[in-house]
Every structure is written in C-alpha cells, then in structure tokens.
Amino acid sequence: MTARSVLQQADITRALTRISHEILESNRGSSDLILLGIPTRGVVLAERLGRILHAIEPGAVTVGALDVTMYRDDLGRNPTRAPSPTSIPAGGIDGKTVILVDDVLYSGRTIRAALDALSDLGRPRAVRLAVLVDRGHRELPIRADFVGKNLPSSAEERINVRLDEIDGTESVTIE
Amino acid sequence: MRHLLSTKDLARDEAIALLDIAEDMADVANREVKKLPALRGKTVVNLFFEDSTRTRVSFEVAAKRLSADVINFSAKGSSVSKGESLKDTAQTLAAMGADAVVIRHPASGAPRVLADSGWIDAGIVNAGDGTHEHPTQALLDAFTIRRRLHGSAARGRALDGVTVTIVGDILHSRVARSNVWLLSTLGAEVSLVAPATLLPVSTNGWPVSASYDLDAAVDAGPAVVMMLRIQTERMNAAFFPNAREYSKQWGLGDERLARLPAATMVMHPGPMNRGLEISSEAADSSRSTVLEQVANGVSIRMAVLYHLMSGTDS
Numbered sequence: 001m002t003a004r005s006v007l008q009q010a011d012i013t014r015a016l017t018r019i020s021h022e023i024l025e026s027n028r029g030s031s032d033l034i035l036l037g038i039p040t041r042g043v044v045l046a047e048r049l050g051r052i053l054h055a056i057e058p059g060a061v062t063v064g065a066l067d068v069t070m071y072r073d074d075l076g077r078n079p080t081r082a083p084s085p086t087s088i089p090a091g092g093i094d095g096k097t098v099i100l101v102d103d104v105l106y107s108g109r110t111i112r113a114a115l116d117a118l119s120d121l122g123r124p125r126a127v128r129l130a131v132l133v134d135r136g137h138r139e140l141p142i143r144a145d146f147v148g149k150n151l152p153s154s155a156e157e158r159i160n161v162r163l164d165e166i167d168g169t170e171s172v173t174i175e
Numbered sequence: 176m177r178h179l180l181s182t183k184d185l186a187r188d189e190a191i192a193l194l195d196i197a198e199d200m201a202d203v204a205n206r207e208v209k210k211l212p213a214l215r216g217k218t219v220v221n222l223f224f225e226d227s228t229r230t231r232v233s234f235e236v237a238a239k240r241l242s243a244d245v246i247n248f249s250a251k252g253s254s255v256s257k258g259e260s261l262k263d264t265a266q267t268l269a270a271m272g273a274d275a276v277v278i279r280h281p282a283s284g285a286p287r288v289l290a291d292s293g294w295i296d297a298g299i300v301n302a303g304d305g306t307h308e309h310p311t312q313a314l315l316d317a318f319t320i321r322r323r324l325h326g327s328a329a330r331g332r333a334l335d336g337v338t339v340t341i342v343g344d345i346l347h348s349r350v351a352r353s354n355v356w357l358l359s360t361l362g363a364e365v366s367l368v369a370p371a372t373l374l375p376v377s378t379n380g381w382p383v384s385a386s387y388d389l390d391a392a393v394d395a396g397p398a399v400v401m402m403l404r405i406q407t408e409r410m411n412a413a414f415f416p417n418a419r420e421y422s423k424q425w426g427l428g429d430e431r432l433a434r435l436p437a438a439t440m441v442m443h444p445g446p447m448n449r450g451l452e453i454s455s456e457a458a459d460s461s462r463s464t465v466l467e468q469v470a471n472g473v474s475i476r477m478a479v480l481y482h483l484m485s486g487t488d489s
Contacts, residue, residue: 067199070211070481080486082192083199085330120208
C-alpha cells in the first residue's frame with residue numbers, strides 16, 4: 001500500500017497554532033498551565049506548543065515529559081520496552097492544569113496509562129488532552145479536548161507522524 | 176535476556192541499556208509515590224544462603240518499588256538447615272509460583288545450576304555466588320562511576336578510557352570479577368593491585384593488568400580507586416602477616432588519599448573494615464561514593480528485575 005500524505009509542514013504548524021489558541025481560551029489565559037508530552041513525539045509537540053503559547057501570551061507556561069512505559073497494560077504482551085525520561089517542571093503538578101500532549105490518539109490505552117502515572121505524581125486541578133491526530137477506534141472511554149485533525153481510518157492502516165526534531169522531515173501520512 | 180548470571184555474558188549495548196533504565200528508575204526515589212506498577216502481580220523470591228544486609232534489602236526495596244510481591248527466604252531458620260537440597264528448595268519455590276529468584280549462595284555456579292536445571296521456570300538473578308560473580312554490584316558500580324562523571328547527561332554513555340584500579344582481596348572477590356568483565360566491556364581500563372597471595376594464580380585471559388605496588392598505582396592517578404573488603408570468612412590460610420602490615424602496604428590511608436588527584440573517586444562495595452583496607456577519612460570524604468553506591472543499587476536492581484520480568488519470554 002502506498003503512503004498518502006494527510007498533513008504537510010504548514011498544516012501541522014497551523015493545527016498547533018489553533019490548538020494553542022483553544023488552550024488559552026478554555027483556560028482563560030496561561031496561568032498555572034503545564035504541558036506534558038508523552039514520549040517520543042508528544043514531547044516535541046509539547047515543546048512546540050509551549051513556544052507558540054509563549055509567543056501569543058507571554059507567561060509561565062511550563063513544559064515537561066511524562067513517560068508512561070511502566071503504567072502500560074501490555075507490558076507482558078510485548079518484548080521489554082525501554083522507558084524514557086520523565087521530567088516534571090519544578091513546583092510539581094499539584095493544583096495546576098495539566099495538558100497531556102501526544103501525536104496520535106488511537107485505542108486510548110496510552111492516555112489511560114498517562115492518567116495513572118499522573119496520579120502517582122500529584123493531584124492536578126484538571127487534566128486535558130491535546131493530540132495532533134485522532135484516528136478513532138477507541139477501546140476506552142477517553143476523548144481528546146484539543147485535536148489537530150480528525151482522521152477516520154481503518155484499523156489496518158498505519159498513521160505515521162514525522163517531526164523535524166526527530167525524523168528530519170515533517171509530515172503525517174497514512175498507508 | 177532471561178537470567179542475569181554473570182557480567183561476562185553481557186554485551187556492551189545490553190549493559191548500557193540496563194544503566195539507562197536505571198537512570199529512569201532513579202527518578203522514582205524522588206517522587207511522592209515511590210512505586211511503579213510495572214511488575215504488579217509478579218512474585219520475586221530472595222533466596223539467600225549467605226548472610227547479607229544491603230544486597231537483600233536492596234533487592235527487596237527494588238522489587239517492592241516495582242509493585243512485585245517479595246518473599247524472603249534465608250537458609251537459616253528454613254528447611255535447608257534440616258538438610259534440604261537446592262533442588263528440593265527450588266522445586267518448592269516453583270510450586271509456589273515464583274516469577275524470579277534472586278539467589279546468593281556460597282558455592283560458585285549455584286545460580287547457573289538453577290537456571291539450567293529445569294527445576295524452576297523463573298528468571299534467575301545472581302546476587303553473589305561463592306568467589307565467582309556478583310553482577311548487580313558491578314552494574315551499580317559502573318552506574319555510580321558514569322553518574323559522577325557525566326551527571327544528568329549520562330544516558331547512552333559507556334566508560335571508554337576511564338582508568339579503574341581495584342585494590343585488595345581479588346582472589347576471594349566476586350565483586351572484582353564482575354567488575355573486571357563489565358568495566359572492560361564498557362571500555363574502561365582496569366588494573367588490579369594486591370599482595371601476591373591475594374591475586375589469582377593467573378590473570379591470563381582477564382582484560383586487566385596486575386601489580387603488587389599500591390603506591391605506584393596511586394601515583395598513576397586513576398579516575399577510580401575501588402577498595403575491596405578483606406574477606407576473612409573465606410580465608411583458610413595466612414595470606415598476609417597481620418592486619419597492620421596489610422593496612423600499611425595495601426590500605427587506602429590518609430596519606431595515599433592526599434596523593435590521589437582531587438577528582439579520583441573512592442569506591443567500596445561494603446561492608447567496610449575501617450582502618451584495615453580503608454581509613455575512616457577516605458571512607459567519609461567527599462570523594463567516597465560508598466553511600467551513592469547503596470542508593471544506586473536500588474535503581475540498578477529495579478532495572479534488572481524490570482528487564483528480566485516484563486515483556487514476553489522471547
């Protein structure tokens with residue numbers, strides 16, 4: 001099957017800019033916001049969102065990374081996964097609004113793991129979810145608050161997100 | 176990787192991967208909830224046929240931080256003192272559903288027997304066997320060295336070119352053997368210093384240099400000096416005239432400490448014989464990594480248990 005391009009570089013930038021405005025609107029400003037990216041590509045997206053938010057409304061938006069490997073429900077079904085670093089901004093997440101950031105929302109199991117990981121780190125005031133692509137096929141009652149692009153797909157298809165910082169190229173393709 | 180029996184079988188990238196996982200495990204110690212759910216529902220048996228405090232407690236803390244259930248089994252006060260064989264003990268543990276067995280045994284090779292015999296279908300971790308190997312100690316030593324040298328940028332790095340001098344009772348030391356293999360695999364240059372009576376008959380085939388002169392080794396300015404405990408419990412002959420003479424010739428006293436470069440790390444696997452192989456000043460100085468080694472031991476053992484027990488058996 002051939003890969004079909006769904007989002008180009010400019011589309012990704014536009015989607016992230018729109019998500020940033022939506023985040024600021026729903027949060028009524030940038031106070032007490034923490035963006036936590038889920039490795040690997042979610043971390044890059046969280047950093048980009050952080051920069052855009054700062055450009056729109058200079059404030060104290062902090063960015064970190066949240067590794068969910070240890071909280072996955074499929075550890076026993078796959079070869080051992082190496083965890084990635086977690087970095088929580090100084091001051092912790094207690095009482096803050098945490099925005100989880102990931103590239104693709106699919107079954108929802110990664111986000112379930114992320115919610116469990118968060119509850120071991122503290123008690124945020126609220127948790128929201130921002131994703132670049134929502135491809136459907138949820139297996140858990142989880143939905144995203146901010147979506148770059150809804151992409152109805154068949155379970156046999158693969159969605160590939162490539163980002164400049166990691167892959168040296170920028171695109172979302174479906175194959 | 177199904178078992179961890181020796182560091183000699185560890186490939187370089189495997190060893191670095193374990194150290195990297197340990198970096199992530201170390202962060203857990205600073206959190207409010209010091210627990211990860213990764214091994215929930217699994218059972219780890221600590222099977223100790225020899226006395227130990229730090230290793231057993233360290234493995235216990237590591238398993239509990241990963242949410243595994245821990246059963247401590249020591250030979251004293253068990254059916255082993257009634258003459259039960261290793262085979263029967265292993266089969267009993269297998270019947271109770273152990274997922275991993277952490278074994279310390281006075282006989283070299285006991286963990287290998289457990290791993291190969293088919294008596295028990297569990298991951299085996301060698302926590303020290305006779306005078307053979309103590310792989311998690313070597314891993315935590317490598318981890319400690321890497322962290323001191325590179326700090327938070329340690330991930331993915333090896334120990335290429337780091338000079339390590341191991342001093343003392345090499346003959347009886349499983350810590351020394353495991354370190355020789357692991358540190359060389361990671362690219363460090365290892366040298367051994369000991370009285371001739373406490374060196375193995377031959378170190379041919381070991382990737383090390385050996386000498387008898389600690390003063391020359393100190394003046395060479397190694398990056399790491401690792402002092403070993405004099406293991407009187409394994410000594411069946413007089414290996415040196417007396418403690419004072421040993422201390423004078425091969426102990427890390429205040430005068431030798433002062434001659435070492437300021438950046439040299441002083442390591443000791445513990446328990447220490449203060450005043451014999453290491454002076455109190457050396458043990459308590461800021462160059463000493465003794466307490467870091469204990470703290471890092473938990474992270475390394477978490478990484479090993481996670482690596483062996485998560486994932487499918489492939």
